[in-house]
Amino acid sequence: MSVAIPVNLEIEYHEKRGRSPVDRHGRPAQKNAVKDDKKKKKRRWCIIIILIIIIIILATLGGVFGSRAAKSSSSVTTSSNTTVSNEAPIVTFTVQPTVAPVTLPGTTYLTTRTATVTFTTTPTPTPASTTATPSATPLSPALQSCLTQFQLSAPSNPLSYPCGTCASLVATLPNDLAPGFVASPTDPNTGGVSAGQLLQFCSLQTVFLASANSSSGSVNPLTSVGWMNNADPCSGWSGVTCDSTGRVTQLLMTFPAVPQTLSEGSMSGMVGMQMLQITGNGLVPTGSIPQSLLQLSNLVTLHLQTTGLAALPDNAFDALKALQQLTLAGNSNLGKTLPSSVTELPLTSLIVNGQDLQTDLTALLTSSAAFVTSLQTLDLSGNSLSSSLPSTLSAFTSLTDLNLSSNNLSSLPSMLPSSLKVLDMHQNSELKGTLPSQVCTMGLQSCDFKDTAVTASSCGVCMFGAS
Ligand SMILES: *[C@@H]1O[C@H](CO)[C@@H](O)[C@H](O)[C@H]1NC(C)=O
Numbered sequence: 099m100s101v102a103i104p105v106n107l108e109i110e111y112h113e114k115r116g117r118s119p120v121d122r123h124g125r126p127a128q129k130n131a132v133k134d135d136k137k138k139k140k141r142r143w144c145i146i147i148i149l150i151i152i153i154i155i156l157a158t159l160g161g162v163f164g165s166r167a168a169k170s171s172s173s174v175t176t177s178s179n180t181t182v183s184n185e186a187p188i189v190t191f192t193v194q195p196t197v198a199p200v201t202l203p204g205t206t207y208l209t210t211r212t213a214t215v216t217f218t219t220t221p222t223p224t225p226a227s228t229t230a231t232p233s234a235t236p237l238s239p240a241l242q243s244c245l246t247q248f249q250l251s252a253p254s255n256p257l258s259y260p261c262g263t264c265a266s267l268v269a270t271l272p273n274d275l276a277p278g279f280v281a282s283p284t285d286p287n288t289g290g291v292s293a294g295q296l297l298q299f300c301s302l303q304t305v306f307l308a309s310a311n312s313s314s315g316s317v318n319p320l321t322s323v324g325w326m327n328n329a330d331p332c333s334g335w336s337g338v339t340c341d342s343t344g345r346v347t348q349l350l351m352t353f354p355a356v357p358q359t360l361s362e363g364s365m366s367g368m369v370g371m372q373m374l375q376i377t378g379n380g381l382v383p384t385g386s387i388p389q390s391l392l393q394l395s396n397l398v399t400l401h402l403q404t405t406g407l408a409a410l411p412d413n414a415f416d417a418l419k420a421l422q423q424l425t426l427a428g429n430s431n432l433g434k435t436l437p438s439s440v441t442e443l444p445l446t447s448l449i450v451n452g453q454d455l456q457t458d459l460t461a462l463l464t465s466s467a468a469f470v471t472s473l474q475t476l477d478l479s480g481n482s483l484s485s486s487l488p489s490t491l492s493a494f495t496s497l498t499d500l501n502l503s504s505n506n507l508s509s510l511p512s513m514l515p516s517s518l519k520v521l522d523m524h525q526n527s528e529l530k531g532t533l534p535s536q537v538c539t540m541g542l543q544s545c546d547f548k549d550t551a552v553t554a555s556s557c558g559v560c561m562f563g564a565s
């Protein structure tokens with residue numbers, strides 16, 4: 099078991115132009131010849147010294163390789179059936195220096211010396227597959243092709259990139275943009291293509307394709323705001339904001355540049371999204387809210403306005419652990435109740451208006467809600483909320499803005515949070531009774547009780563009567 103690694107060392111000397119055995123004037127260059135002889139001797143010595151140095155280096159390397167082979171052999175025998183001898187490595191060098199001065203016609207004089215060093219070592223170095231570092235899993239040809247095409251053709255022709263077949267294949271790779279991603283030596287070698295970037299692009303390609311209005315035959319409205327000129331959404335696509343690592347962190351879309359529907363694929367690659375805002379025209383986007391949107395664990399702000407989107411399931415908010423601002427404004431198809439899981443969110447702002455909501459306020463404003471001490475803004479105006487405001491409202495100790503205008507509320511609790519700055523209860527025609535005395539003295543900046551059955555002659559900044 100021995101392997102010879104031939105190492106060819108070529109050392110070339112280039113003399114200054116014009117230094118040839120025959121001088122420029124064609125006379126035999128006697129003096130030069132003597133000088134050259136001395137130089138040749140010097141060079142020979144130089145070369146011998148260089149060769150000795152090289153041999154020392156190679157011998158050192160041989161020792162290193164040999165000891166590595168010896169080391170790995172013991173670990174190899176335990177991990178597989180390959181048996182590698184534990185004999186000490188034998189390192190042999192054969193050095194064959196040849197000196198071949200070459201004289202080229204013209205003005206250039208070259209001397210080439212070739213030294214052939216044959217490096218032999220025993221035992222055989224262990225094969226690469228059994229080295230200590232775990233090797234990367236090989237990629238399927240289809241997956242490899244998806245990665246290559248994304249690098250080569252997608253930048254110039256983003257719309258023809260086959261996300262339909264590639265997104266699901268690439269989704270099996272570790273997503274380098276996912277929160278908390280840590281590269282591992284066993285990760286497949288993607289040749290420098292970011293799986294996260296590819297999936298993010300494919301999500302936006304899905305959004306783009308869904309925003310084309312098939313009935314009008316006009317240009318896709320997202321084209322005019324800079325989408326799909328290339329495969330990099332962070333290069334100035336309007337409404338797209340990225341962080342320094344190329345994650346899309348914000349997506350803001352306003353009619354007509356919105357998709358007609360939100361399919362699963364339209365959000366599945368947006369792992370870094372912190373803010374999603376879609377403002378439709380009352381009809382589009384339509385259909386259901388995709389599960390992939392409800393899995394955006396980094397999402398802090400969700401703003402859906404005047405869409406035609408359909409009701410959310412009761413557990414809709416289970417995975418949106420980071421959501422702080424939830425705004426659902428004027429979405430007439432979103433249902434009459436809020437998913438009960440909304441109380442699991444650490445919200446600072448809850449705005450659900452213009453939705454014909456009939457949610458039970460006692461269940462929503464429970465003192466066990468995750469947002470009981472974080473909620474600053476509560477706007478449930480323009481709904482169909484009835485009955486009374488629960489007394490638990492006083493437990494919402496950070497609440498500064500309360501807007502319950504244009505509902506059908508019947509009474510106020512005896513105490514309101516003392517943090518309140520803005521109170522809007524106007525247009526609740528059934529609202530009657532006396533105001534908690536605290537309301538008039540708590541230093542409100544604005545207070546509206548117009549179009550209610552509550553009357554008072556004077557109460558701080560509060561306004562009463564018909565508007
Ligand atoms: C190693 O050899 C044993 C016995 O010959 C065999 O049962 C086992 O499957 C082998 N393991 C590998 C990894 O080849």
Ligand SMILES: *[C@@H]1O[C@H](CO)[C@@H](O)[C@H](O)[C@H]1NC(C)=O
Pocket residue numbers: 311312313314354358382
């Ligand atoms: C699609 O085009 C039709 C006809 O031009 C128009 O009435 C409709 O509002 C458009 N819908 C969207 C979502 O752009």
Ligand SMILES: *[C@@H]1O[C@H](CO)[C@@H](O)[C@H](O)[C@H]1NC(C)=O
Pocket residue numbers: 451479480501502503520521522544
């Ligand atoms: C309360 O909500 C209504 C309707 O959504 C709005 O018109 C009004 O300006 C809001 N009040 C305050 C004080 O913001």
Ligand SMILES: *[C@@H]1O[C@H](CO)[C@@H](O)[C@H](O)[C@H]1NC(C)=O
Pocket residue numbers: 482484485506508528
């Ligand atoms: C408002 O509530 C009262 C009962 O409190 C009910 O009679 C009335 O129909 C409700 N109005 C609307 C518009 O829901």
